[in-house]
Structure formats: structure tokens, C-alpha cells
Amino acid sequence: MGSWSTALVLLLVGVTVVYTTPLVNEKQPGQEWPKRGAVLQPSDDKDTETEPETIFEEKSEEEAILDEIPVKTIEDSSEPVKEKQDLDNTDNEVDTIKTKTVVIKSETASPKVDYSGAQLWKVSIEKEGSRNILVRLRRRNQIATWGTNGTAIDVFIKSDSIQNVTRALNKENIPFEVVIEDLQKRIDEENPPLDENEAELQDRRGHRMNWKQYHRLEDIDGFLDYLSKTYPATVSVNAIGKSHEGRELKVLRISNGNPSNKAIFIDGGIHAREWISPATVTYIINQFAENFDGESEDIRKLDWYFLPVMNPDGYEYTHLNDRLWRKNRRPGIAGRGCSGVDLNRNFGYRWGGKGTSSSPCSEIYRGPRAFSEPESRAVYEFFEKSAANYVAYVTYHSYGQYILYPWGYENAVPPDHDDLQSVGDKMASVIQSTGGDYYSVGSSSKLLYPAAGGSDDWAKSQGIKYTYTIELNDKGRYGFVLPTTYIENVAKESLAALRVLAAQVNKE
Numbered sequence: 001m002g003s004w005s006t007a008l009v010l011l012l013v014g015v016t017v018v019y020t021t022p023l024v025n026e027k028q029p030g031q032e033w034p035k036r037g038a039v040l041q042p043s044d045d046k047d048t049e050t051e052p053e054t055i056f057e058e059k060s061e062e063e064a065i066l067d068e069i070p071v072k073t074i075e076d077s078s079e080p081v082k083e084k085q086d087l088d089n090t091d092n093e094v095d096t097i098k099t100k101t102v103v104i105k106s107e108t109a110s111p112k113v114d115y116s117g118a119q120l121w122k123v124s125i126e127k128e129g130s131r132n133i134l135v136r137l138r139r140r141n142q143i144a145t146w147g148t149n150g151t152a153i154d155v156f157i158k159s160d161s162i163q164n165v166t167r168a169l170n171k172e173n174i175p176f177e178v179v180i181e182d183l184q185k186r187i188d189e190e191n192p193p194l195d196e197n198e199a200e201l202q203d204r205r206g207h208r209m210n211w212k213q214y215h216r217l218e219d220i221d222g223f224l225d226y227l228s229k230t231y232p233a234t235v236s237v238n239a240i241g242k243s244h245e246g247r248e249l250k251v252l253r254i255s256n257g258n259p260s261n262k263a264i265f266i267d268g269g270i271h272a273r274e275w276i277s278p279a280t281v282t283y284i285i286n287q288f289a290e291n292f293d294g295e296s297e298d299i300r301k302l303d304w305y306f307l308p309v310m311n312p313d314g315y316e317y318t319h320l321n322d323r324l325w326r327k328n329r330r331p332g333i334a335g336r337g338c339s340g341v342d343l344n345r346n347f348g349y350r351w352g353g354k355g356t357s358s359s360p361c362s363e364i365y366r367g368p369r370a371f372s373e374p375e376s377r378a379v380y381e382f383f384e385k386s387a388a389n390y391v392a393y394v395t396y397h398s399y400g401q402y403i404l405y406p407w408g409y410e411n412a413v414p415p416d417h418d419d420l421q422s423v424g425d426k427m428a429s430v431i432q433s434t435g436g437d438y439y440s441v442g443s444s445s446k447l448l449y450p451a452a453g454g455s456d457d458w459a460k461s462q463g464i465k466y467t468y469t470i471e472l473n474d475k476g477r478y479g480f481v482l483p484t485t486y487i488e489n490v491a492k493e494s495l496a497a498l499r500v501l502a503a504q505v506n507k508e
């Protein structure tokens, strides 16, 4: 297609999207979301002020240590592989059409990163010194580390580094096994297109969402809007802000409108490549919204706030350009250099501490200051304005099968850690009885590694008692590239765990 026809198509797509976006702020009477000073909520008596000295604080670059984060890491430490940087070209911008509410990026503007021949290994770290070898290989950009189970680390290796890494590990007698022979093959098989019958069914249903596939953002957003239109008495949707590239951050609320309800906030998709997270959050939304009247008392008594995709730019980027992209899409300086901030290092409690990086090229780049990113700042501002009585905050990630509670910034736990542990244990045991998967429970810094600036620490610092990060499946067989056949079981297990949490907060 010539550039004019491409532009025309993009323009039409843009106009269509703008035209069909419903007025999400139109609410039924009595369904306004509680705002501070508007609708009095029990939380209004509570001191939930943020700590001014930790919000928006700028750390000096000298303090910005830890480019090399501890090897004990689950999905955090991969240094950017070269292909990713090559993608940070400025040509994208030419094909970007800005409309009033959305930016549509050309789907053909950038080449797709090809992971042919790249592998995933499980490398034993039981032998003395093996961690150091991995740190050195990572520093030399030969590997990226993904997940760990405590005795082995999942190591991602580009095809042209396999020889070198094999040699290095063999030389030190470090045992390893190849788990994925060809990542591109896995990526190609991960999310097969639906057959025609299913596609037709979707159109008749009024939305395209199902849990047999990983969906593009458009399907997810369309699903949220569909629910708010279909169930206006209980479901409403608000855009709480926009991403770097102008995509809306949509929060869906489910509530019976009783102003004395307690509230639970749930987010997903902070990390772009963790596709199982938005899939799980939308599954839970579907269960509650489609059958609210038939739901248990515990569910109906609460106000539910869901942000299924906190990082929409990154999410789309993983669909279109790089399946293994993690961060948001903050542009590199002057359109060059490395792009993206790790949103889960950008929140404003103890921002800039351990397990974060000041280097824009790092996968765990924390950004120039706390809440520097429109995506994390939107969440911050939403909580600032919201007068809902939040008693729990759950953020879904993958992978490793962990139920984690604060603190993340340091190997320390809050005073009520016994409560967090015991409710976490209950959630883990219901997960095991639901689908058979085993989840470990503990504080994130202890069970995994310290990492400051996470949304969970920040939520806890706001006084939200039951704050959890849930690392969904699996334990490193597929890693981030979890086949779609897993979605329903994983989501069902998480729903069961969430019911345990709902019952608990209603008891208190």
C-alpha cells in the first residue's frame, strides 16, 4: 500500500474509533464514583495522605546504583537485547495519526522482533559462584534472566549467544537444561487465531472478548464499554488518564451503589509481556459483571475497581512489535536511545531504591522521578481523588506462581504481616484445591528480591491493608509465552482466591 492509502486507512480507523467510543462518563443517577468532598465515604475520616517527602522525589544519579540487580530475580533483570534497541527508531512517528482521543499506530511501521533460535534454559544456581557467572554473562548482554524457583534461574539466550553461553556454563560445570528450543516457534503457536464460527459468535454477542485467546487492547476496551452499556445499574467505566501514546486507561467499576461499601482495586498488565494478567483480570470482571445479582453476598457488598491494562502502549507493542517487551513506551531522549520505563519501579513509595535502575536501557528503569509516567501518575491521581474505602489492592503479574505482600523495597514486612500471610495462605490453598497449581506465599523482598517503586508498596503505604502482587502461571515451562489453553484454568484459580480475599475484608 502506498503511503497515502495507508494514511487514509489509518485516518478512517482513527475516526471510527473516536466515533464509536461511548461517553463513558455518563452515569446513571446515584452511580457517580465517590470523589473526595463529593460523596462522603467512610475513608474520608481516614488519613490517607501521601508522604510528601517520598512522592515525586528526585534521587541523585549517584544514588542510582544497582544497574546489576541481584541475580535472584523472577522476571526483572533482563538487560535489553540488541534487537529491542534497534526498534527504537523514529519512523514510527511518521505513521502516527493523532485523533482527539486515540493514537493509532501503523501496524507495519516497525519490523517485528524475530526470536528465531532464541532459547529458554533452566540454569542451576545451587553451585557456589554460578550466580556470578550469570551476572557476568548478563552484563555482557549474552543472556537475560526471567524467573527463578530458588534453585534454578530461567535464562533467555539469543540465538547468536548460545555457543558462548554453553561454553561458559560447561567450563564451570554448571548444570542447565534447555526448556524452549526456539522461542519464536512458541510465540507463533501461543495465540492461534479463532476459527470463523467463533468470530461470528463474538460479533453477535456484542463484544469480542473470550478467554480462549489473548486479545488486542481494542477488544478489551470494547468489552468494558459493552458491560457498562449492558449493566448500567452496576457497571460503569471511566478513563482515568492516558498513556504516553494517547491510549485511554480504562477503569471499570462494579458496585451496587451503597455508599458505605468497602472497595477493592485490581490492576493488570503493568508489564506488557505478561499477557495472562489482563486475561485474568478481564475474566474476573466478566464473572462479576455478567452475573452480579447471582453473585455471593461477599462480592455484591463490595465496590470493585478494575484497571485491566495499566500499560496499554506496551501491551499493544508486544502484540505488534516485540512479544517480550516489558516496559511502557516512553520515548528515548530526542527520539533516540532506549525507550520505556518499568512502571512497577515508578511508583512513589521509596522510589529509586534497591532493584531499580537509572539507566533508560535497563528493563528495570525506574524513570526520571517517581510517578514520572502518565500511566502510574494516573493511578496516583485516581486514588488521590477517589473517596472509595479501599481495603485491598491486588496487582496481577506473571510468572512464577507467587502470592506476594509488601514490602518490596527492602527485606522488611509491615506490622500486620501475619494477617497478610495467613490470608495469602488461604488463597494459595483454595487455588490448589481449585486447579491444582501450587503458589508460594511470602513478602516479595524475601521470597524474591528487593525491588522499590512497585505499585504494591505504594498501595500499602496509602493504608490499604490487603495488598498483594500475584505472580500467575507458570513456573517457567513457557514463562511469559503461556499458551492460551492455560487461560481459563489460571483465571478460575485467581477468581477463587479473590473470593477468599473478599470474604476476609467483609469480616473485618
Ligand SMILES: *[C@@H]1O[C@H](CO)[C@@H](O)[C@H](O)[C@H]1NC(C)=O
Pocket (backbone or CB within 6 Å): 122, 149, 150, 151, 152
Ligand atoms: C527448580 O527447577 C529445577 C529445574 O526444573 C528443579 O530441578 C528444582 O527441583 C526446582 N526447585 C524447586 C525449589 O522447586
Ligand SMILES: *[C@@H]1O[C@H](CO)[C@@H](O)[C@H](O)[C@H]1NC(C)=O
Pocket (backbone or CB within 6 Å): 142, 160, 161, 164
Ligand atoms: C562470544 O564471545 C566472544 C569472546 O568473548 C566475543 O568476542 C563474541 O562477541 C561473543 N559472541 C556474541 C554473539 O556475543
Ligand SMILES: [Zn+2]
Pocket (backbone or CB within 6 Å): 075, 270, 271, 274, 397, 398
Ligand atoms: Zn510483572
